[in-house]
Amino acid sequence: MSNFTPTGTFELGRRPVHRLGYGAMQLAGPGVFGPPKDRDAAIAVLREAVASGIDHIDTSDFYGPHVTNQIIREALHPYRDDLVIVTKLGAVRGEDGGWLPAMEPEDLRRGVHDNLRNLGLDTLDVVNMRIMGNIHSPAEGSIEKQVTALAELQREGLVRHIGLSNVTVNQIAEAQGIAKIVCIQNHYNLVHREDDTLIDELASQGIAYVPFFPLGGFTPIQSSELSTVAQTIGATPMQVALAWLLHRAPNILLIPGTSSLAHLRENMQAAQLRLSDAVLAELDAIGPANGEH
Ligand SMILES: NC(=O)c1ccc[n+]([C@@H]2O[C@H](COP(=O)([O-])OP(=O)(O)OC[C@H]3O[C@@H](n4cnc5c(N)ncnc54)[C@H](OP(=O)(O)O)[C@@H]3O)[C@@H](O)[C@H]2O)c1
Numbered sequence: 001m002s003n004f005t006p007t008g009t010f011e012l013g014r015r016p017v018h019r020l021g022y023g024a025m026q027l028a029g030p031g032v033f034g035p036p037k038d039r040d041a042a043i044a045v046l047r048e049a050v051a052s053g054i055d056h057i058d059t060s061d062f063y064g065p066h067v068t069n070q071i072i073r074e075a076l077h078p079y080r081d082d083l084v085i086v087t088k089l090g091a092v093r094g095e096d097g098g099w100l101p102a103m104e105p106e107d108l109r110r111g112v113h114d115n116l117r118n119l120g121l122d123t124l125d126v127v128n129m130r131i132m133g134n135i136h137s138p139a140e141g142s143i144e145k146q147v148t149a150l151a152e153l154q155r156e157g158l159v160r161h162i163g164l165s166n167v168t169v170n171q172i173a174e175a176q177g178i179a180k181i182v183c184i185q186n187h188y189n190l191v192h193r194e195d196d197t198l199i200d201e202l203a204s205q206g207i208a209y210v211p212f213f214p215l216g217g218f219t220p221i222q223s224s225e226l227s228t229v230a231q232t233i234g235a236t237p238m239q240v241a242l243a244w245l246l247h248r249a250p251n252i253l254l255i256p257g258t259s260s261l262a263h264l265r266e267n268m269q270a271a272q273l274r275l276s277d278a279v280l281a282e283l284d285a286i287g288p289a290n291g292e293h
Contacts, residue, residue, distance in 0.1 A: 007271045010251055012056060012208050013126040013161035013182050017084050019246055020271045021056030022049045022264070023212070023255035027071055028064040033097035035067055036259065045264055046075035050083060052268055058185075058210065058255040060088045060130075061114045062099070069118035077120045086210075087115045088165055088185070090130030090146075101132040105149035112158050127153075128163040128185050131171065136187055137194075138168045143175060151179040165212070169198060183208040183253075190241050191221055193287045203251040210253045214245055225286045235273055238263075242270035244283045 009016035027042040029035050036042045049057070061069050069087075076083070089111040092102040102111065108129075115124055129146050133139035143164075153159045163183035164175055175181050184202060188195045188211035199209045215221060215238050223237070230237040238256075245252050256267045275283070 007246070008250075010208055010253055011182075011206065012084055012086070012253060015082065015084065017056040017253065018053060018271075019253055020054065020242070020268060021058065021253055021255045022046075022054045023214075023257035024057055024059040024068045024072060025063050026257040026259040028067045031097050032063050033093065034064065036071075039071065041261070042071050042259060043075040045259060045261055046072060048261060049264060049268075050076060050080065052264075054268070055080075055082045056084050056086065056253060056255070058086045058088075059119075060091075061111060061118055062088075062091050062093055065093045066114065066118050069115060073118060073120045079121075084125050085119060085121070086126040086128060086163070086183070087119070087124055088128035088130040089115075089150075090132055090165070099132075099135065103129075103132065103146050105145065105152075108146065108149045109153065112153050116158065123157060124159050126161045126163055126182060127159045128165040128183065129175075130165040130185075131167050133166050136166075138166050138171070138186065140168055140170060143167070143171045144178065147175040147178045154179065163208075163210075169201075172198075181207065183210055185210045185212055187211065187213050187217075188245075189214050189216055189221060190226065190244050190283060191216070191223065191287050199249050199252065203249050207251065208253050209249065209251050210255055211245060212255070214254055214256050215241055223286055225282065229279060229282050233273075233275075233279060235270075236266055239266060239270040239273055240275075240283070242267060243273035243275055244280070246271065247275050247280060 089108050091099045094100050150162050161182040162179050165185035186195050202209050226237045230240045258264050
């Protein structure tokens, strides 16, 4: 077996959180734009997540836009003291639902105030600076202006902790010269492992790594090898994909997204799955086999 338990907690900003959290992006309408088909169902998912012990929710005011944060507020405000809500800045939505970069200091200030208002908070726990890069993958370039602007908002007491999203190793180093960085949120999952070295480096620094698209995102991971392993150990492929991430490194925090109570329950059970060394080796081989390593 691997040498740490896949459950437990890891530090995220002001407190340790359980390693399995919840990503709220799926609660907006189709294409993460507009209201969901069933608002009551979205509220039920959030309430059950928190009642079941989830203490880390990932969101953004550009989901909807505004819709996801407003649903979180309606479902959970006043928030439990132990709930860490992480949001992100860096984009706004076009009238057609497009994702438009909004990374100037005045955009970030406006974004912080939008999040505070729609979530009903005086201070945001953790704010990820989402660099737009090549949309789903990072691209090199200075992020000094953005991190400096966030550090100023932190000094003003509007932001407690700063994280980064969709960033390169060089950008993380540059940001660390300006402010304390508590988490990195990049694209990573069983079949998309470009950040393998980065994850281990962040673990040695005690920094949380929060993969986005942990289940593959808009097109959940499909792999016959994954399905075979899942069947062998009596779990679902999505549970195994999440359990693999929990075993991968102790600083990985999960935020699988779902609009479904059934999927929420299924995903939460992944925290209990123990994967043997033999199973981990089979799963480790899937990424390279899919040619996405
Ligand atoms: N920083 C960034 O740039 C960035 C980008 C994307 C996402 N994020 C964050 O990361 C979180 C997770 O990403 P994500 O939601 O895009 O992708 P994901 O967690 O990889 O996958 C979500 C998709 O998987 C489906 N799903 C969830 N559980 C399932 C299960 N047990 N069985 C079958 N299908 C299942 C969901 O559909 P159902 O709704 O039908 O369950 C949805 O289509 C988001 O909520 C967001 O907070 C951040």
